[in-house]
Amino acid sequence: MDNTSKQLSDLIERALSTSKAYEARVDADSHLIGHLERNRFNSARAQEVYTVVIDNAVWAVCKGMPNRRAVYRDYLNSELRHAYARGLVAKLTDYGRRADQRPARRHFRWLLGS
Numbered sequence: 001m002d003n004t005s006k007q008l009s010d011l012i013e014r015a016l017s018t019s020k021a022y023e024a025r026v027d028a029d030s031h032l033i034g035h036l037e038r039n040r041f042n043s044a045r046a047q048e049v050y051t052v053v054i055d056n057a058v059w060a061v062c063k064g065m066p067n068r069r070a071v072y073r074d075y076l077n078s079e080l081r082h083a084y085a086r087g088l089v090a091k092l093t094d095y096g097r098r099a100d101q102r103p104a105r106r107h108f109r110w111l112l113g114s
Contacts, residue, residue, distance in 0.1 A: 007079065
């Protein structure tokens with residue numbers, strides 16, 4: 001792991017340890033658990049939800065930095081944001097013991113505008 005990745009990893013860890021990020025993560029967890037209970041869980045959708053939670057938490061931490069735009073741009077260009085989101089999805093699904101219950105809508109993307 002190079003120095004930039006280590007710094008970004010530390011930034012994400014610090015951002016996720018804030019109380020506001022914890023509240024957002026609990027809200028996301030309850031939303032996704034509702035999907036699990038209704039048999040409508042999709043890990044790709046869950047990863048997007050957690051990515052938004054992580055992005056918002058990192059931006060809240062970056063707001064106080066003098067070079068916030070450069071740091072946040074580096075964060076957005078890194079793969080770490082998706083790696084952390086995948087890790088949170090894995091924890092939610094008991095590391096793959098609960099599989100996707102609703103497949104992604106690949107065949108109708110042209111119709112849905114996605």
